[in-house]
Amino acid sequence: MEFNIELQNRVQEIEKILKQYLPQEVGFQKTVVEAMEYSLMAGGKRLRPLLIWESYRLFGGKNKTEIEPFMAAMEMIHTYSLVHDDLPAMDDDMYRRGRKTTHVVYGEAMGILAGDGLLNYGFEVASQAFLDVTTLKKATQAFMVLARKAGIYGMIGGQAVDVENCDRPMEKDKLDFIYQLKTGALIEASMMIGAIMADCTDAQLKKAEEIGKKIGLAFQIQDDILDVIGDEAEIGKPLHSDEKNHKTTYVTIFGIEKAKSLVEQLSTEALDALHTCPQENVFLEALIQYLIYRKK
Amino acid sequence: MEFNIELQNRVQEIEKILKQYLPQEVGFQKTVVEAMEYSLMAGGKRLRPLLIWESYRLFGGKNKTEIEPFMAAMEMIHTYSLVHDDLPAMDDDMYRRGRKTTHVVYGEAMGILAGDGLLNYGFEVASQAFLDVTTLKKATQAFMVLARKAGIYGMIGGQAVDVENCDRPMEKDKLDFIYQLKTGALIEASMMIGAIMADCTDAQLKKAEEIGKKIGLAFQIQDDILDVIGDEAEIGKPLHSDEKNHKTTYVTIFGIEKAKSLVEQLSTEALDALHTCPQENVFLEALIQYLIYRKK
Numbered sequence: 001m002e003f004n005i006e007l008q009n010r011v012q013e014i015e016k017i018l019k020q021y022l023p024q025e026v027g028f029q030k031t032v033v034e035a036m037e038y039s040l041m042a043g044g045k046r047l048r049p050l051l052i053w054e055s056y057r058l059f060g061g062k063n064k065t066e067i068e069p070f071m072a073a074m075e076m077i078h079t080y081s082l083v084h085d086d087l088p089a090m091d092d093d094m095y096r097r098g099r100k101t102t103h104v105v106y107g108e109a110m111g112i113l114a115g116d117g118l119l120n121y122g123f124e125v126a127s128q129a130f131l132d133v134t135t136l137k138k139a140t141q142a143f144m145v146l147a148r149k150a151g152i153y154g155m156i157g158g159q160a161v162d163v164e165n166c167d168r169p170m171e172k173d174k175l176d177f178i179y180q181l182k183t184g185a186l187i188e189a190s191m192m193i194g195a196i197m198a199d200c201t202d203a204q205l206k207k208a209e210e211i212g213k214k215i216g217l218a219f220q221i222q223d224d225i226l227d228v229i230g231d232e233a234e235i236g237k238p239l240h241s242d243e244k245n246h247k248t249t250y251v252t253i254f255g256i257e258k259a260k261s262l263v264e265q266l267s268t269e270a271l272d273a274l275h276t277c278p279q280e281n282v283f284l285e286a287l288i289q290y291l292i293y294r295k296k
Numbered sequence: 297m298e299f300n301i302e303l304q305n306r307v308q309e310i311e312k313i314l315k316q317y318l319p320q321e322v323g324f325q326k327t328v329v330e331a332m333e334y335s336l337m338a339g340g341k342r343l344r345p346l347l348i349w350e351s352y353r354l355f356g357g358k359n360k361t362e363i364e365p366f367m368a369a370m371e372m373i374h375t376y377s378l379v380h381d382d383l384p385a386m387d388d389d390m391y392r393r394g395r396k397t398t399h400v401v402y403g404e405a406m407g408i409l410a411g412d413g414l415l416n417y418g419f420e421v422a423s424q425a426f427l428d429v430t431t432l433k434k435a436t437q438a439f440m441v442l443a444r445k446a447g448i449y450g451m452i453g454g455q456a457v458d459v460e461n462c463d464r465p466m467e468k469d470k471l472d473f474i475y476q477l478k479t480g481a482l483i484e485a486s487m488m489i490g491a492i493m494a495d496c497t498d499a500q501l502k503k504a505e506e507i508g509k510k511i512g513l514a515f516q517i518q519d520d521i522l523d524v525i526g527d528e529a530e531i532g533k534p535l536h537s538d539e540k541n542h543k544t545t546y547v548t549i550f551g552i553e554k555a556k557s558l559v560e561q562l563s564t565e566a567l568d569a570l571h572t573c574p575q576e577n578v579f580l581e582a583l584i585q586y587l588i589y590r591k592k
Binding site for chain 1: 324385447
């Protein structure tokens with residue numbers, strides 16, 4: 001099947017899962033739930049749940065229902081980070097994916113709470129995996145990876161260092177720290193959670209993390225590139241924000257061409273590592289290629 | 297032993313536990329960790345971890361180490377809610393417990409991230425209880441209570457409705473919804489987590505939740521009362537904020553005297569329910585009395 005059609009089918013399947021895991025019955029608190037849904041169902045690449053799914057298949061997983069709570073949780077946690085990132089005190093972004101950001105529509109207080117709600121609800125949804133006692137042990141292991149990689153040793157840690165340094169020149173080791181934590185950590189976690197739920201070995205878990213690390217860094221450098229040479233209409237938010245904010249990026253350190261070749265190199269390394277895994281996963285390979293040449 | 301000394305000892309013990317569970321090794325992200333620690337170690341009653349501990353003893357629990365991750369997690373989650381509540385877009389409070397609030401010291405962006413960090417790290421810390429396979433099942437059950445009661449069906453849900461209605465008259469059923477969720481939910485969760493970890497029956501779990509509900513409502517009404525007749529120096533934050541913000545409270549609905557007698561009635565009911573539990577817990581009884589007559 002053609003990659004684009006398969007990708008579209010899978011994204012649709014993921015959005016169906018997300019809807020199923022959204023809060024169903026609510027009372028007075030319906031505005032915050034609406035704001036959570038507005039943020040979560042705003043489209044996007046759904047890259048992280050896709051990677052959980054594909055990593056699960058890569059390591060021989062056969063029962064997709066057991067990873068669905070993690071797929072939904074991961075996207076909720078990723079989404080909360082965008083909602084808080086867009087707040088006036090942070091990046092102060094009015095638009096994302098061509099739509100008004102959550103705090104613009106619902107107000108700043110509700111934006112903070114919708115983000116808190118998505119983070120908390122992500123963990124609540126993931127913990128539904130604990131209800132099946134036959135898979136309890138691996139579910140808790142996957143959960144702990146999610147919690148660590150989303151937190152101060154992961155995404156939040158990276159975000160905090162980014163915020164502190166966003167308007168000043170930065171050394172490459174600090175930039176790498178930010179990229180690995182802010183963007184890389186949840187992508188690593190996605191690969192790891194899929195592998196854990198497919199009953200991988202410890203060595204395979206390390207490999208899953210390594211593949212995630214390479215994809216994450218490639219993805220972030222591509223983001224830097226698109227902020228300079230992307231198409232504003234396609235991306236759905238204003239470009240050149242890095243330049244405007246005097247941000248240090250891979251493009252400012254290495255220039256566009258070198259940044260591009262780094263993306264390609266990282267992707268090749270990720271693909272090479274994939275070929276040593278238990279199952280062939282043609283779709284995942286195509287997905288990684290697609291990330292290199294993506295326009296948004 | 298005299299109650300006040302015993303309370304002080306227990307609070308000290310809890311603060312020791314909190315320190316142990318704080319992140320130990322950090323790199324570039326040290327500011328956000330500092331901000332988390334600043335918020336968490338700012339004093340306070342430590343009521344929720346106290347209740348986990350006392351509920352655990354009430355239902356016959358003997359091995360305190362197994363509840364420590366939950367005690368630490370609970371206080372982190374309670375603290376994050378205060379940090380976000382104090383933000384300019386929310387209550388815009390400059391002082392709490394006589395100290396500058398987190399966002400005043402570290403800036404608004406870092407205030408948001410320190411709150412996110414505490415919420416996430418709370419779940420991360422609680423999940424450390426999964427490392428002991430012999431208690432895994434009850435630990436996951438306790439975890440699910442924590443996640444639900446902290447989220448949109450609990451504290452965040454109450455907070456969201458509070459934010460939407462804070463400057464307009466409100467019906468009593470909505471006020472009760474806010475009180476039960478915003479303040480009550482984590483207190484219920486504390487009682488329930490202690491009971492679950494002490495291997496309680498289903499009926500006992502319901503009773504633990506019921507006791508928590510009564511304590512939570514009494515506690516919140518007492519808060520309303522103190523905002524009108526408390527001592528500003530003792531409380532460590534400006535009084536009369538409810539009046540200033542035209543808030544509906546139990547005091548505005550029922551008046552001071554009726555509010556006071558409601559607090560007393562709820563506490564008596566909680567004490568009566570306590571007396572039907574497996575173990576006598578004189579300290580917990582005194583703690584509930586203390587909450588009625590507290591000055592801050």
